[in-house]
Amino acid sequence: MDLFFIILGVLIGVLVLVIFIRTFTFGEVVPDFEQGQVFDPQPERVAERLSRAIQCQTISFSESQPPDAKVLKELRDVLEKNFPQVHKICEKQLINGDALLFTWKGKNTDLKPILFAGHQDVVPVDENDVAKWTHAPFSGEIVDGWVWGRGALDMKNQVVAVLESVERLIESGYQPERTIYLAFGHDEEIGGIRGAAKIVEWLKEQKISLEAVIDEGGMILSGLLDGVDDPFAMVGIAEKGMATIDMSLEMNPGHSSMPPHHTAIGVMSKAIIRLEDHPMPAEPEMMLPLMRALGKSLPFVLRMAFANMWLFKSVVISEMRKNPRGDASIRTTTAVTLINGGIKDNILPPSAKATVNFRVIPGECVADVLEHMRNVIKDERIQLIPNKEIIWDASPVSNTDSAAYMILKETIQKTFNNVPVACQIFPAATDSRHYYAVCQNVYRFMPLYMTSEALGGVHGINERVEIAALEQMVQFFGALIKAFDKDF
Numbered sequence: 001m002d003l004f005f006i007i008l009g010v011l012i013g014v015l016v017l018v019i020f021i022r023t024f025t026f027g028e029v030v031p032d033f034e035q036g037q038v039f040d041p042q043p044e045r046v047a048e049r050l051s052r053a054i055q056c057q058t059i060s061f062s063e064s065q066p067p068d069a070k071v072l073k074e075l076r077d078v079l080e081k082n083f084p085q086v087h088k089i090c091e092k093q094l095i096n097g098d099a100l101l102f103t104w105k106g107k108n109t110d111l112k113p114i115l116f117a118g119h120q121d122v123v124p125v126d127e128n129d130v131a132k133w134t135h136a137p138f139s140g141e142i143v144d145g146w147v148w149g150r151g152a153l154d155m156k157n158q159v160v161a162v163l164e165s166v167e168r169l170i171e172s173g174y175q176p177e178r179t180i181y182l183a184f185g186h187d188e189e190i191g192g193i194r195g196a197a198k199i200v201e202w203l204k205e206q207k208i209s210l211e212a213v214i215d216e217g218g219m220i221l222s223g224l225l226d227g228v229d230d231p232f233a234m235v236g237i238a239e240k241g242m243a244t245i246d247m248s249l250e251m252n253p254g255h256s257s258m259p260p261h262h263t264a265i266g267v268m269s270k271a272i273i274r275l276e277d278h279p280m281p282a283e284p285e286m287m288l289p290l291m292r293a294l295g296k297s298l299p300f301v302l303r304m305a306f307a308n309m310w311l312f313k314s315v316v317i318s319e320m321r322k323n324p325r326g327d328a329s330i331r332t333t334t335a336v337t338l339i340n341g342g343i344k345d346n347i348l349p350p351s352a353k354a355t356v357n358f359r360v361i362p363g364e365c366v367a368d369v370l371e372h373m374r375n376v377i378k379d380e381r382i383q384l385i386p387n388k389e390i391i392w393d394a395s396p397v398s399n400t401d402s403a404a405y406m407i408l409k410e411t412i413q414k415t416f417n418n419v420p421v422a423c424q425i426f427p428a429a430t431d432s433r434h435y436y437a438v439c440q441n442v443y444r445f446m447p448l449y450m451t452s453e454a455l456g457g458v459h460g461i462n463e464r465v466e467i468a469a470l471e472q473m474v475q476f477f478g479a480l481i482k483a484f485d486k487d488f
């Protein structure tokens with residue numbers, strides 16, 4: 001008996017030791033790069049240029065109502081006036097009418113080009129919300145160090161910052177080694193089929209294969225994780241797919257005075273609750289790159305849990321499930337978004353319909369979603385009808401061991417005070433997914449300092465960007481373009 005307890009004690013001791021060693025060795029070493037600026041700052045100039053761009057109301061209202069061609073022309077005129085060097089030195093093309101493509105020829109045609117992607121369109125502002133804006137949404141007002149308006153974060157800021165950095169580089173007499181494309185679609189908010197997809201088609205026709213694509217996506221955030229105060233950068237290396245599934249059920253109509261135990265609405269409700277209570281399987285390993293990058297700045301318990309996932313996987317999953325952002329980062333999400341049923345208060349509903357929107361992680365597909373739904377709902381009366389127009393797979397996953405990724409990561413750290421840089425699966429759709437046809441290294445990153453609170457402006461009320469942060473974006477793109485001069 002004594003021997004049993006001795007062995008048990010030794011085993012527990014070893015286990016605790018392993019857990020602690022793994023915890024303390026978990027995480028990347030924080031680099032110590034010297035910080036630098038490529039340009040003399042001209043924050044007022046770039047702020048003014050962004051303000052002008054915001055004033056053009058390039059709104060994508062719906063799939064069938066892309067931005068007005070006249071307004072897109074107005075934006076092009078604003079860009080032409082404000083970025084004279086870009087328009088003088090780079091070749092400008094309009095693809096499919098309104099998508100903008102600039103080609104800045106590099107000195108060395110043996111090197112593969114890089115492409116900076118962006119979109120000219122913005123989402124609409126709800127009429128009922130206009131009065132809630134502190135400054136009118138398309139005023140582009142510059143007040144107390146901020147530029148206000150729709151597109152200030154998504155993503156006229158990035159389009160203008162990239163153009164501004166190229167403008168300044170040309171002014172300084174610089175020419176890149178690699179050819180650089182600036183590609184700005186005009187319908188990203190409604191799928192990018194008219195813009196980015198057509199730009200990619202053109203690139204394919206020219207047999208152009210790209211070294212890297214940089215588009216919007218992850219940012220430099222603070223306050224996103226409980227217990228982690230320091231900011232960190234996230235680079236989207238893939239994005240989730242989309243699967244919208246309609247559920248439909250028909251039952252006999254009749255008088256409501258003698259109802260069955262469950263009407264069509266009741267049966268549908270039960271199915272909905274089952275779907276919400278049984279999410280798609282969790283993959284907490286998806287969080288590992290972020291947790292490794294954060295390493296020592298993680299609270300001890302979180303660090304221990306992620307360092308010892310073999311033991312604490314279920315703890316990690318239940319912690320992540322506690323908030324929507326955490327949950328969305330480890331699994332395919334389920335959101336019931338539409339419901340319909342019934343015709344009159346005293347008639348049993350002849351049918352009920354509901355729509356579920358899934359955001360699908362790489363590695364899963366629509367067939368997996370349908371199988372999961374059938375297994376969970378367990379009711380053959382409910383028909384599942386995939387909405388073919390709102391279904392696409394998750395994107396491929398970009399390389400993180402490529403030279404392009406290392407350059408991106410280093411440039412982030414050299415510009416933004418050695419922040420930890422982590423890759424992530426971006427939860428929303430962007431134009432980036434179209435570019436995999438011509439590039440394996442597609443990275444979604446907006447070099448912008450944000451608090452999780454300010455993130456609410458994206459597609460929301462009071463969208464605005466701080467001028468100092470906008471200037472920093474210009475500095476970053478200048479540094480990145482120069483860093484890509486390297487031959488690798």
Ligand SMILES: [Zn+2]
Nearest residue numbers: 154155188216
């Ligand atoms: Zn966007």
